[in-house]
Amino acid sequence: MELHLFDKQVYADRRQVLKQNIGHDGIILLMGNEDSSMNYKDNTYLFRQDSSFLYYFGLDTHGLAAIIDTDTGEEVIFGNELTIDDIVWTGTLPTISEMASMVGVGETKPYDQVIHFIHKAITSGRPVHILPPYRPENKIKLAAWLNTSLADLAKYVSVKLIKAVVGQRVIKTSLEVAELEKAVNVSVDMELAVIKHTRAGIKEYELVAKAHEVAIANNARLGYPAIITTYGQTLHTHYYGNTLQEGRMVLSDIGAENAMHYGGDLTRTFPVGKSFTSRQKELYNVVLDSMDHAISMLKPGVRYKEIHLAACQKLVEGLTDAGIMKGDAADAVEAGAHTMFFQCGLGHMLGMDTHDMEDLGEQYVGYTDALKKETSIFGLKSLRLGRELEAGFVLTVEPGIYIIPELIDRWQAENKYADFINYDVLNTYRDFGGIRIEDNFLITDTGSKLLGKYLPKTLEEIEGLKG
Amino acid sequence: MELHLFDKQVYADRRQVLKQNIGHDGIILLMGNEDSSMNYKDNTYLFRQDSSFLYYFGLDTHGLAAIIDTDTGEEVIFGNELTIDDIVWTGTLPTISEMASMVGVGETKPYDQVIHFIHKAITSGRPVHILPPYRPENKIKLAAWLNTSLADLAKYVSVKLIKAVVGQRVIKTSLEVAELEKAVNVSVDMELAVIKHTRAGIKEYELVAKAHEVAIANNARLGYPAIITTYGQTLHTHYYGNTLQEGRMVLSDIGAENAMHYGGDLTRTFPVGKSFTSRQKELYNVVLDSMDHAISMLKPGVRYKEIHLAACQKLVEGLTDAGIMKGDAADAVEAGAHTMFFQCGLGHMLGMDTHDMEDLGEQYVGYTDALKKETSIFGLKSLRLGRELEAGFVLTVEPGIYIIPELIDRWQAENKYADFINYDVLNTYRDFGGIRIEDNFLITDTGSKLLGKYLPKTLEEIEGLKG
Structure with missing residues (x-):
């Protein structure tokens, strides 16, 4: 299947601007979306990726997350490779690292590694910047990763990150x-x-x-x-x-x-x-x-x-x-x-x-x-x-x-x-x-x-x- | 707007059979679905009601839940009435009690009253039968209502209720x-x-x-x-x-x-x-x-x-x-x-x-x-x-x-x-x-x-x- 993407430099440039605007200030976590179920788990609505994820990372597939380390400049896309069952049922896709390279990202990890990056940042006292989650499954994941309750999740939303993202996305190229x-x-x-x-x-x-x-x-x-x-x-x-x-x-x-x-x-x-x-x-x-x-x-x-x-x-x-x-x-x-x-x-x-x-x-x-x-x-x-x-x-x-x-x-x-x-x-x-x-x-x-x-x-x- | 329903007796009869099959054994909680968000909260996919909720309670609108008390026979639909803002933005609907009466249910309560019914049952040592939730927002609600963690929610799923529901729904009238x-x-x-x-x-x-x-x-x-x-x-x-x-x-x-x-x-x-x-x-x-x-x-x-x-x-x-x-x-x-x-x-x-x-x-x-x-x-x-x-x-x-x-x-x-x-x-x-x-x-x-x-x-x- 075909991925619809701008040139990889577009995404790299956008992330570069974001990093400059945030400064050396911990890590940025951007959540991709999951498939949403209609009447049972595997009967899903047409997938819609999160727009900020699309803006910085372009990849229009479910089950991804990404981290930008503003201190080291490190960029990582998290996602799991397809199994043979996935291929039989839903077809082939490029690998996660192939997809990442299409948007200028060199490092990929399995999805469950996100939590290690977050915990490492928290343990070393560095901020974890997140945007306000609007999907319940992302709220559940974020609460677990940040080791907080769903009720307290709003406290972790980064106004600094919101303003930086809005500042970029509001001006259309x-x-x-x-x-x-x-x-x-x-x-x-x-x-x-x-x-x-x-x-x-x-x-x-x-x-x-x-x-x-x-x-x-x-x-x-x-x-x-x-x-x-x-x-x-x-x-x-x-x-x-x-x-x-x-x-x-x-x-x-x-x-x-x-x-x-x-x-x-x-x-x-x-x-x-x-x-x-x-x-x-x-x-x-x-x-x-x-x-x-x-x-x-x-x-x-x-x-x-x-x-x-x-x-x-x-x-x-x-x-x-x-x-x-x-x-x-x-x-x-x-x-x-x-x-x-x-x-x-x-x-x-x-x-x-x-x-x-x-x-x-x-x-x-x-x-x-x-x-x-x-x-x-x-x-x-x-x-x-x-x-x-x-x-x-x-x-x-x-x-x-x-x-x-x-x-x-x-x-x-x-x-x-x-x-x-x-x-x-x-x-x-x-x-x-x-x-x-x-x-x-x-x-x-x-x-x-x-x-x-x-x-x-x-x-x-x-x-x-x-x- | 028009609600698509069978005759109210159809739903009353189905609930009657369900009660007989469960016996005097606490309360049954059936969750309706919510609207699911695409890329921001208010931009939602086409609403899909839960099928078991439709089967027993017929009502095809979001934000409902229902309880059947197998000991007293009491049936309650929980939902909130429209505000004037709702009417301006999304139009008029029958009231919750009008809708409930269309499916043979006489008692309605505001949505946030569900928790009281559940707590009352739990406090008096009566079972609360639930079906396996497949939507994350319903998982969040159920975990809160049952005062458990998301990870432990599966323990609360009632195999007895599953078998009773399947037994009815599997034979098509x-x-x-x-x-x-x-x-x-x-x-x-x-x-x-x-x-x-x-x-x-x-x-x-x-x-x-x-x-x-x-x-x-x-x-x-x-x-x-x-x-x-x-x-x-x-x-x-x-x-x-x-x-x-x-x-x-x-x-x-x-x-x-x-x-x-x-x-x-x-x-x-x-x-x-x-x-x-x-x-x-x-x-x-x-x-x-x-x-x-x-x-x-x-x-x-x-x-x-x-x-x-x-x-x-x-x-x-x-x-x-x-x-x-x-x-x-x-x-x-x-x-x-x-x-x-x-x-x-x-x-x-x-x-x-x-x-x-x-x-x-x-x-x-x-x-x-x-x-x-x-x-x-x-x-x-x-x-x-x-x-x-x-x-x-x-x-x-x-x-x-x-x-x-x-x-x-x-x-x-x-x-x-x-x-x-x-x-x-x-x-x-x-x-x-x-x-x-x-x-x-x-x-x-x-x-x-x-x-x-x-x-x-x-x-x-x-x-x-x-x-």
């Missing part, structure tokens, strides 16, 4: 941007297939089938569970059993993750039938205006939180024109009234992970020591990216309007935001659903660049696809 | 057979789509894409990772990057798991081009003869191990006719020489799990106290089913011939089975690949019944599909 463009291009083809297949009478899962078909036929997978729904107000619904009805819209939020594990993340909202209704058109253009305004603000030095708030204000202005909101738009956003319609954030970092590096902590990825992430304000607590943009960031822009009946009922009962929301009018939209439009951008020295092929997004262009 | 037939029918459509799409020059993953498309468009999923390969000798390969070449075959082992989580498990082997070569035809018919012979033996009272060995002998006879093997066929099977070509078992139980109940232990599912599973004999150690067949069993029949160059090299170097294998001839088949043919059967009172629609399996029928 041209090699990475090329992979991201490939992934976005497949994502565009997935969206086109879904839009063209949409018609009244079929089930949402028939559209999900198209998305998977296009992704897999391009040697990719879905980077995150498809959101393809006629109830677009549910931000992350993964239920696909509804029948499409003329007059309603479909929201399709899908992205391909390619063989190198870089991903796209696109959303389009389109009519089940050939054309949008006038109400749909009106609110669609509110979202589109908000999006275009946000895109126009993308450039280094601007805080994404500012762009988010500006996009929110555009949404409020449009909703006010539509008679659903009222009062001063800036005041409404200040008060948080827009969160009746836009409960989440404008976008997030994108890379190997759809929410790039979310496992390392949104505070470290999307914010800075000077700009803390809100943790309790509805709306802002879901803004994953707030910090000043820098050239090399890759991110999503994805405003939306979501009409959530349960939220209307709760907040109307509390008379919440009554100065800004025309509840009488809003209640006539209860069954509207939701609209989101999302594209992916690279921050350049002077502004931004749309990643991948252009995917139709105006009303006319979308209706044209359905003609 | 007509309701279950109907679901299995639906799943097999979708699996047949998947195979037909894959076969018809196969042509020289495309990649294996383009066929995988078709399998997923058909499954998902039928509100199903793949019950296990697709094996679609032009290197069919690798029994469970999940690499799909090879280009299909005229003259080679494709082995496609795929199965749909439907909305009720019953699954099919089919395999066909077919030419990349329009027709098989004469060598392929010869060995294909060896496998088909072995399969037909095995099917003719399916009936209550016959040990599946006997059928396996009879099928092996048929394979050896055919391989002898082809000049690849030699000597007495029965002696060859007795010696194990057939395992050069057929390294695995003839089949396995099929139900909600592809290898049904494999999490409960193959010894308990496929064998009996009187008939122990072999653990070290190559070939037999991979025979998942050996016991006497009973009416109501559902199983696969899947003989094959697999030409594994690495195995030839190892065994020829050892002169292994030299009395039975013509290594000179065999080496001319090194690049042959593998052939497997697999269908699913219900054991009836008098014999067996093919599950689902007939999927072409003779040479002529297969070539007819490619015409």
